[in-house]
Structures are given as structure tokens and as C-alpha cells.
Amino acid sequence: xxxxxxxxxxxxxxxxxxxxxxxxxxxxxxxxxxxxxxxxxxxxxxxxxxxxxxxxxxxxxxxxxxxxxxxxxxxxxxxxxxxxxxxxxxxxxxxxxxxxxxxxxxxxxxxxxxxxxxxxxxxxxxxxxxxxxxxxxxxxxxxxxxxxxxxxxxxxxxxxxxxxxxxxxxxxxxxxxxxxxxxxxxxxxxxxxxxxxxxxxxxxxxxxxxxxxxxxxxxxxxxxxxxxxxxxxxxxxxxxxxxxxxxxxxxxxxxxxxxxxxxxxxxxxxxxxxxxxxxxxxxxxxxxxxxxxxxxxxxxxxxxxxxxxxxxxxxxxxxxxxxxxxxxxxxxxxxxxxxxxxxxxxxxxxxxxxxxxxxxxxxxxxxxxxxxxxxxxxxxxxxxxxxxxxxxxxxxxxxxxxxxxxxxxxxxxxxxxxxxxxxxxxxxxxxxxxxxxxxxxxxxxxxxxxxxxxxxxxxxxxxxxxxxxxxxxxxxxxxxxxxxx
Amino acid sequence: xxxxxxxxxxxxxxxxxxxxxxxxxxxxxxxxxxxxxxxxxxxxxxxxxxxxxxxxxxxxxxxxxxxxxxxxxxxxxxxxxxxxxxxxxxxxxxxxxxxxxxxxxxxxxxxxxxxxxxxxxxxxxxxxxxxxxxxxxxxxxxxxxxxxxxxxxxxxxxxxxxxxxxxxxxxxxxxxxxxxxxxxxxxxxxxxxxxxxxxxxxx
Numbered sequence: 001x002x003x004x005x006x007x008x009x010x011x012x013x014x015x016x017x018x019x020x021x022x023x024x025x026x027x028x029x030x031x032x033x034x035x036x037x038x039x040x041x042x043x044x045x046x047x048x049x050x051x052x053x054x055x056x057x058x059x060x061x062x063x064x065x066x067x068x069x070x071x072x073x074x075x076x077x078x079x080x081x082x083x084x085x086x087x088x089x090x091x092x093x094x095x096x097x098x099x100x101x102x103x104x105x106x107x108x109x110x111x112x113x114x115x116x117x118x119x120x121x122x123x124x125x126x127x128x129x130x131x132x133x134x135x136x137x138x139x140x141x142x143x144x145x146x147x148x149x150x151x152x153x154x155x156x157x158x159x160x161x162x163x164x165x166x167x168x169x170x171x172x173x174x175x176x177x178x179x180x181x182x183x184x185x186x187x188x189x190x191x192x193x194x195x196x197x198x199x200x201x202x203x204x205x206x207x208x209x210x211x212x213x214x215x216x217x218x219x220x221x222x223x224x225x226x227x228x229x230x231x232x233x234x235x236x237x238x239x240x241x242x243x244x245x246x247x248x249x250x251x252x253x254x255x256x257x258x259x260x261x262x263x264x265x266x267x268x269x270x271x272x273x274x275x276x277x278x279x280x281x282x283x284x285x286x287x288x289x290x291x292x293x294x295x296x297x298x299x300x301x302x303x304x305x306x307x308x309x310x311x312x313x314x315x316x317x318x319x320x321x322x323x324x325x326x327x328x329x330x331x332x333x334x335x336x337x338x339x340x341x342x343x344x345x346x347x348x349x350x351x352x353x354x355x356x357x358x359x360x361x362x363x364x365x366x367x368x369x370x371x372x373x374x375x376x377x378x379x380x381x382x383x384x385x386x387x388x389x390x391x392x393x394x395x396x397x398x399x400x401x402x403x404x405x406x407x408x409x410x411x412x413x414x415x416x417x418x419x420x421x422x423x424x425x426x427x428x429x430x431x432x433x434x435x436x437x438x439x440x441x442x443x444x445x446x447x448x449x450x451x452x453x454x455x456x457x458x459x460x461x462x463x464x465x466x467x468x469x470x471x472x473x474x475x476x477x478x479x480x481x482x483x484x485x
Numbered sequence: 486x487x488x489x490x491x492x493x494x495x496x497x498x499x500x501x502x503x504x505x506x507x508x509x510x511x512x513x514x515x516x517x518x519x520x521x522x523x524x525x526x527x528x529x530x531x532x533x534x535x536x537x538x539x540x541x542x543x544x545x546x547x548x549x550x551x552x553x554x555x556x557x558x559x560x561x562x563x564x565x566x567x568x569x570x571x572x573x574x575x576x577x578x579x580x581x582x583x584x585x586x587x588x589x590x591x592x593x594x595x596x597x598x599x600x601x602x603x604x605x606x607x608x609x610x611x612x613x614x615x616x617x618x619x620x621x622x623x624x625x626x627x628x629x630x631x632x633x634x635x636x637x638x639x640x641x642x643x644x645x646x647x648x649x650x651x652x653x654x655x656x657x658x659x660x661x662x663x664x665x666x667x668x669x670x671x672x673x674x675x676x677x678x679x680x681x682x683x684x685x686x687x688x
Contacts, residue, residue: 028675029668033649037668039675041686049568051518062662068688077516092516099518133685143567143591159569159595160520161661169665171672175648207503208561211590241564243590264685272685307503307564328559332502425566427512434535446507446565448530 015282017179019214022154026137038174041136043166044122047100048076049141053164054103064107065170072104073112075121079429080417120393120419123147123361130260134249134276143238144361150230152249177243178288180213184221186295191477194229195460198236199301203311210242221295227256228367235362239308248280303445303458305336314475320344355438356387356468360424363441363461364392366399372465373405378482381413382471388415390422426451439467487600488658493627494554497544498618505565510574524577549622557618558585563592572599582628597651604645
């Protein structure tokens with residue numbers, strides 16, 4: 001018999017990234033070709049991408065393997081005014097909500113109904129209720145599931161077939177992603193926020209810059225962000241094509257988690273924190289791709305085109321297709337300008353806005369609403385502008401009202417609405433009309449995204465507020481909060 | 486799922502990069518509880534005027550592309566949302582293969598689960614296939630998953646790579662939940678260990 005000296009595993013172990021560690025902890029089995037059966041700790045579902053999955057289970061006679069690891073909520077297709085508490089007007093929306101309500105009963109899945117104060121956008125309520133925790137694998141049939149990576153979780157969007165797969169098996173068949181690190185050093189200037197960081201990153205690496213990779217956001221400017229900011233950042237990592245975005249859990253994370261309704265408590269919390277504290281990437285861990293940005297060089301960002309990489313500082317000018325060498329890119333840019341009704345060389349600042357939308361899983365948390373209210377206090381929404389603030393959840397709404405933010409916003413002429421996805425995606429009553437131009441805190445400026453023919457300029461909550469109050473795209477750095485008299 | 490072995494058909498040219506899922510199937514069509522019936526809404530904003538009439542210059546409104554079974558496009562096809570309605574709409578229209586230089590991850594994965602084959606080929610090759618596709622009715626492309634080649638009308642072949650496991654499922658029309666169910670005891674074992682180590686993950 002050969003006796004081998006066993007070296008301590010930790011001494012021999014290759015340095016691992018945050019992603020590697022969470023991945024390794026969830027591999028049930030690896031198939032011969034390298035595909036992993038990956039265990040999923042938490043599954044969030046909603047009305048739009050789940051009906052066909054439950055139907056699939058029903059047809060195959062399958063059950064939900066872990067209802068206790070699953071939760072359902074309605075958010076995408078619902079109205080954000082009081083009309084939703086009656087009979088939902090749109091027959092298709094009504095059918096989707098009613099189908100979800102039948103499915104959660106039939107399959108025993110916990111459900112947060114429209115009438116529950118905890119109802120809200122799935123990516124807002126996950127962290128808020130302590131459903132999303134560090135170290136987890138978390139999925140949802142929605143690409144912006146990347147949001148939950150802010151908790152130090154591996155969280156990604158899946159299609160409906162995969163929703164069905166997770167419901168039935170609590171696993172997914174996955175190949176490991178590559179590791180990418182985006183480091184943002186330095187201090188973010190006044191007037192800028194996490195939204196400006198992530199738009200600047202997408203502007204730099206492009207909408208496919210993260211394809212096949214999980215992005216870990218690191219650096220001084222990221223560490224300085226609060227949890228809401230980290231959620232905004234990770235939320236839009238999908239807009240860079242990444243499979244997921246993550247921020248290593250730290251004291252900010254642990255403090256945020258503590259005391260949330262579904263978070264571990266007491267001795268179990270301490271055990272959890274002990275494990276979560278081992279998750280940050282090891283020194284020397286290898287990343288397949290590295291990008292570095294200087295936070296101090298970031299200015300308030302605004303998109304000018306029809307994908308999120310078509311972004312510039314607010315001080316910028318609409319680019320000229322004639323300056324682009326590649327013929328296809330030149331044609332694409334010309335098409336964008338045509339759709340957006342913009343001319344080369346036109347200044348972004350001063351562009352007249354019809355609608356302002358503050359909301360979506362990107363920017364609808366209490367911190368975002370405070371940023372808008374701080375500028376709105378003592379001012380009025382410009383004539384001819386429809387400005388709406390849509391809190392991300394009933395609890396966000398409640399918190400804002402406890403602080404009196406609703407009064408400030410209503411006084412200034414903003415609409416104060418009920419929680420939901422609202423004008424982010426053009427599938428509920430909140431839509432742009434053809435030709436309308438919006439300043440929006442949401443995440444996608446694709447053609448028709450906010451309504452057929454609508455023109456979207458993505459920006460931060462503060463920039464959206466500035467646009468609402470002046471009636472045009474405005475550099476928020478020139479608009480100071482008025483003193484609370 | 487319908488198996489995919491070899492497909493010979495008309496290819497529609499869509500020479501654009503970043504064809505996102507909102508273009509493929511706009512949000513307002515996601516209010517369905519079925520997987521079928523979305524073909525008429527495929528590319529709706531590009532395909533129809535506001536009054537519902539067809540835009541004659543859109544490729545899928547032209548013969549022979551109304552009967553296209555293959556789509557040729559440029560980089561980052563399917564970027565954006567996780568909506569599986571995108572491959573459902575393509576499939577319902579009759580398109581069973583998209584050829585592009587690269588694909589967004591979620592769309593790529595969703596396609597395989599529905600018997601729609603995403604074929605990634607270098608940009609230069611996509612440009613050649615785009616030219617073939619532009620020749621219209623007399624031209625057929627062949628996509629052979631068994632041999633992993635795309636065959637041009639002139640007989641020239643371009644080999645492509647595809648994940649072995651996904652290829653196996655697609656060639657045989659297999660449901661991957663059934664595959665995973667074969668690992669049920671390993672999943673049970675994983676849960677028992679995880680429950681002991683991380684009890685907060687279990688209600």
C-alpha cells in the first residue's frame with residue numbers, strides 16, 4: 001500500500017474567485033463533458049415567465065421539488081394605480097395573474113399577492129425581505145436577476161424551460177462561466193451614482209463585453225456604495241452581456257441582511273456570517289478578463305441611442321455616423337439617430353423631455369426616491385412633462401411615505417404610484433406614446449422598449465429628477481438641492 | 486421537443502448586430518400563457534405598421550423569406566431579456582436555426598431547449614452566408630447538426646462547434662429535466678449535506 005503524505009487542502013488550493021467559491025459549493029455532480037448539475041438555493045417567480053413552466057410540470061405529472069425555496073409575486077404586467085385592486089381590465093394580464101394564483105395553490109408555492117404590502121418588483125423584494133442572501137445561487141425567469149449579485153450571491157436570469165427545470169429538480173445544467181473583474185478605483189464625484197458607474201462601464205466594454213463571463217465589481221468606489229447602489233450596478237451587468245454581476249459580501253452586506261424577515265437570526269446568523277466572510281476572492285485569484293475605471297473621471301451619464309452602450313456624459317454631443325469606419329456600425333448608428341430623432345453634433349444637455357420615469361428594478365429603492373425628492377423639494381415639474389415615481393415595492397412606498405417624500409414629490413407635480421415594473425418594459429398600462437421622449441431610470445433603451453415608438457434616455461434618479469424639473473436633459477451638477485425651509 | 490438533425494431551407498438575411506429580444510418579440514406580446522401562437526408577433530415592430538398592415542421592406546414580409554427556416558444575422562443576437570418567448574416566436578414562425586457571429590447567453594441557452602439551433606460562425610463567414618441568403622428563392626442553405634456543418638448552395642461547407650451535451654439532446658429531441666432526474670439521489674445527498682452546513686437555506 002502506498003501511503004502518501006496529505007498536504008492540507010488550503011495550503012495546496014488554487015486561489016479562487018468569489019464566483020468560483022459559490023459555484024464549487026453548489027455543484028451536485030459534473031457530467032463527463034464538464035456540464036454541472038448546479039444546485040439552486042432560491043427561485044423567484046413571477047406571472048410572465050412561469051405559466052408555461054407550471055403547465056409543463058402539470059403535463060409531465062411533476063411536482064415542485066422545494067416549495068420552501070421558491071416564492072412567487074406579480075410585478076410585470078400589473079397597473080400601478082388603484083385600478084389594479086378591482087378586476088384587472090386587460091384580459092390577457094388578468095389571465096396571467098389568475099394563472100399564477102392557481103398555480104401557486106396547486107403546487108404549494110408561497111405567494112405574495114397584489115394586496116400584500118410586501119408586493120413589489122421581484123428584484124426589489126428579494127433583498128428587502130432577506131430572501132436573497134450572500135453565498136446563494138439564486139435564479140428567476142428574468143434577466144435582471146443579476147441584481148441579487150449585490151448580496152454576494154450568484155444570481156442570474158433563466159428562460160421558462162429552465163424555470164420548469166428548477167421547479168422540478170432544484171438544479172440547472174450549467175457550464176461554468178469565465179471570471180471577469182471590473183475594478184473601479186477612486187471616489188465618485190458629487191452628482192454621480194452607481195447608475196453612472198454602470199453606464200460608464202457598459203459604454204467602455206459594450207453590450208457584449210461580458211458575454212460568457214460573471215463580472216465581479218471591485219475597487220474603492222464599489223466598496224463605498226451602499227446596498228442599493230450595488231444592486232443598481234449588478235442589475236445592469238446583463239446589459240453588458242454578462243451572465244451575472246457580483247459584489248463580494250462585506251460588513252455593509254451583513255449589516256443590510258441582519259434583521260430582515262427571511263434572513264437567518266441569532267446563532268444561525270452568526271454561523272452564516274462566518275461562512276459568508278470566506279467568500280471574497282482570494283488574493284492572487286485569476287480573472288480571465290480585467291477592466292479598470294477611475295471613478296473620479298465619471299460624469300453623469302445619459303444614453304443617446306437604442307442600446308445601453310450608446311451612452312455619453314451629459315456634457316457630450318450626439319456622435320456623427322460619418323466618423324465611423326465600419327459600414328455596419330455606421331448604418332446602425334444612423335438608424336439609432338433616426339429612431340431617436342437626433343442630429344449629429346447636437347448637445348445632449350437641453351434636449352426636451354416629455355416623460356420622466358423613476359422606477360424599475362434598477363432604481364426604485366428608497367435611496368433612489370430620496371435622491372429625487374432632495375431635488376424636487378421646493379421646485380415644480382416643468383410644464384408639459386409627465387413625471388412619475390414608481391416605488392419598487394409596497395415596503396419602499398411605506399418607508400418613503402413615513403419620511404414624507406410622497407408629499408414633496410406630489411407637491412412638485414410628480415405622480416406617486418403603486419409598486420410594479422411600470423414603464424420599464426411596455427407590457428402594462430404605463431407606456432410611452434409613439435414619438436415621446438423619456439428620461440428614465442430603467443435599464444433598457446431598446447427601440448419600443450417603453451412603448452412602441454418611444455424614445456428612451458437612460459440616466460440616474462438624480463438626472464431624471466433634473467430633467468423633470470427643467471423639462472430637458474440637464475447636468476444635475478448644476479442643480480443644487482434647495483434648503484428645506 | 487422536436488429533434489433537430491438536418492435542415493435545408495430558405496435563409497432570411499438580417500444584416501444587423503445587437504438584434505435584441507424586444508425586437509424579436511416586443512413586451513406587449515408576453516401576456517400569454519401558451520408557448521405557441523407567437524409567430525405572427527415575431528419582429529412585430531419591424532414587421533407591421535401601427536395599423537397592422539405589413540411593412541413591405543421588412544425581409545420576412547417578402548417572398549421567399551415568408552417561408553424562411555433559417556435566419557442570418559450579425560453579432561450579439563438575442564441580447565436583452567430572458568424571455569423564452571423569443572425562441573418560441575421564431576419557432577412558431579418556422580425558423581429553426583439562427584446563424585450569427587455570436588449570441589447573448591440566455592437566448593443561446595433558451596434556443597436549445599426549444600429545438601432552435603443557434604450556430605455561431607465567424608463574421609466573414611456570416612457575411613458570405615448573408616450574400617447567399619440575399620439571392621432569395623432559388624437558394625437553400627443546409628444546416629447539418631449530425632456533421633456540424635453549414636452547407637452553402639455551391640456545396641462549400643463551414644464546420645461549426647456546438648456543446649456536446651446540448652447537441653445530444655437536440656439530435657434526439659430529449660427533455661433535459663428527464664436527464665437531470667437521473668441524478669435524483671445525488672441531489673438528495675447534496676441537500677442533506679447542505680442542510681446540515683447551512684440550515685438557514687431550509688425552511
